[in-house]
Amino acid sequence: MATRGDIVKNLEIIKERLQNPALKERFSNFTKNLQFNFPDMNTSYIVRIENGEVKSISEGELENPDIQVTADSDVLIDILNKKLNPMKAYTMGKLKAKGKLTDLLKLQKLM
Amino acid sequence: MKALITAPFSESAIERLKKYMDVKYENWRKTNILYQDPKDYIKKIKQEGADVLITEGDEIDREVMEECDIKIIGVCRGDPVNVDIESATEKGIPVFYTPHRNADAVADLTIALMLSQLRKLIQIDRTLRSGKFYVDTAEALTEMFERFKGTELGNKVVGIVGFGAIGYRVAKRLRFGFGCKILVYDPYADERLIKEVDGERVDLHTLLKESDIVTIHAKLTEETIGMIGKKEIELMKPTAYLFNTARSAIVDEDALFEALKNKRIAGAGLDVFDVEPVDSDNRFLQLDNVTVTPHIGGMTIETEERHSMMIVEDIERYLRGERPKYIKNPEILED
Numbered sequence: 001m002a003t004r005g006d007i008v009k010n011l012e013i014i015k016e017r018l019q020n021p022a023l024k025e026r027f028s029n030f031t032k033n034l035q036f037n038f039p040d041m042n043t044s045y046i047v048r049i050e051n052g053e054v055k056s057i058s059e060g061e062l063e064n065p066d067i068q069v070t071a072d073s074d075v076l077i078d079i080l081n082k083k084l085n086p087m088k089a090y091t092m093g094k095l096k097a098k099g100k101l102t103d104l105l106k107l108q109k110l111m
Numbered sequence: 112m113k114a115l116i117t118a119p120f121s122e123s124a125i126e127r128l129k130k131y132m133d134v135k136y137e138n139w140r141k142t143n144i145l146y147q148d149p150k151d152y153i154k155k156i157k158q159e160g161a162d163v164l165i166t167e168g169d170e171i172d173r174e175v176m177e178e179c180d181i182k183i184i185g186v187c188r189g190d191p192v193n194v195d196i197e198s199a200t201e202k203g204i205p206v207f208y209t210p211h212r213n214a215d216a217v218a219d220l221t222i223a224l225m226l227s228q229l230r231k232l233i234q235i236d237r238t239l240r241s242g243k244f245y246v247d248t249a250e251a252l253t254e255m256f257e258r259f260k261g262t263e264l265g266n267k268v269v270g271i272v273g274f275g276a277i278g279y280r281v282a283k284r285l286r287f288g289f290g291c292k293i294l295v296y297d298p299y300a301d302e303r304l305i306k307e308v309d310g311e312r313v314d315l316h317t318l319l320k321e322s323d324i325v326t327i328h329a330k331l332t333e334e335t336i337g338m339i340g341k342k343e344i345e346l347m348k349p350t351a352y353l354f355n356t357a358r359s360a361i362v363d364e365d366a367l368f369e370a371l372k373n374k375r376i377a378g379a380g381l382d383v384f385d386v387e388p389v390d391s392d393n394r395f396l397q398l399d400n401v402t403v404t405p406h407i408g409g410m411t412i413e414t415e416e417r418h419s420m421m422i423v424e425d426i427e428r429y430l431r432g433e434r435p436k437y438i439k440n441p442e443i444l445e446d
């Protein structure tokens with residue numbers, strides 16, 4: 001199980017991904033709240049993206065996040081660090097994602 | 112009864128279903144809506160007054176089954192992974208599904224990928240479309256013939272990893288259409304089916320070493336994840352090709368990419384990837400010795416017709432009190 005510090009540090013990877021010029025243009029109008037739920041830590045984190053830029057990362061829950069990702073902390077950290085294939089994690093039931101199809105397709109580019 | 116159909120479904124199947132119930136048809140591939148959040152799905156089911164759900168990818172979890180009075184679930188896919196089977200069984204809801212609905216389609220695409228690679232169709236097409244390829248000298252003419260020279264599929268040794276419904280269909284096409292020799296690696300394969308295609312059962316090591324073409328048709332299980340890694344690719348002939356229309360995680364994608372980039376093997380045809388859906392970001396598109404398709408193996412008009420009829424026929428059997436053919440939780444029938 002990861003620590004809260006590990007979670008924040010690893011969610012920062014999303015910020016780096018959005019700096020990639022290939023993604024920057026495609027995310028220029030992307031303004032969404034991503035909620036990551038970590039059942040093993042019994043907590044959630046919100047990543048707020050505005051016009052393709054990460055504005056904040058904070059602990060907490062929203063009533064209606066645009067996207068919800070649920071995975072144990074180590075699983076998500078491995079995915080963000082490309083040590084675990086998200087498709088494989090999904091197929092094996094280690095990761096669940098909820099949201100509109102268009103948003104989920106965008107999410108895949110950030111993972 | 113009223114069916115809410117969000118899967119792509121054939122007109123003839125919808126008409127047949129209408130004899131038994133009202134039907135609301137909203138194909139997700141037209142509406143662009145996949146219900147992944149139970150709250151949205153519950154709202155929609157209640158709004159339509161539906162008690163029969165026919166779906167392809169909507170998430171049907173415990174909450175959906177507790178909030179709505181569902182009588183039948185039909186899932187247009189080979190394995191209904193999007194349904195909480197335990198909850199459905201507890202509630203006595205039959206879950207019909209459509210195994211092998213796309214086996215012929217995937218087998219066809221596998222052969223198409225093989226021919227594409229062996230005859231360098233992608234490389235040739237890219238060259239001709241480049242706007243920089245002109246044949247106006249004798250040297251250019253002879254260079255073109257040499258460069259675009261392919262190899263024939265006929266009589267090749269093809270190693271099939273995973274000999275289920277799709278592997279068997281691929282083998283039939285190759286054996287009786289092209290005269291290939293078939294090697295099979297699958298500890299669970301039916302011996303009679305291997306004999307039917309004059310195949311030979313071998314271990315994975317032998318298959319990889321002796322095949323001109325290796326094609327993956329295994330299921331994704333704990334046993335098959337990462338089954339083809341760097342070490343296994345190293346066993347293949349430098350002139351061999353690898354095809355994967357099953358699941359990407361069976362093959363170590365990084366190792367395969369390196370092997371193709373370094374021409375350690377001749378080429379590949381891939382319909383499945385670590386990151387899907389595939390778009391122009393896909394790294395294999397940089398390579399001329401790979402044919403890339405975006406996980407469309409099963410997508411044919413015939414697959415849709417087949418899965419639609421499989422579901423409707425099982426609903427009919429169930430309503431008549433007969434035993435359905437493809438039910439994921441047959442234990443509910445025993446009560």
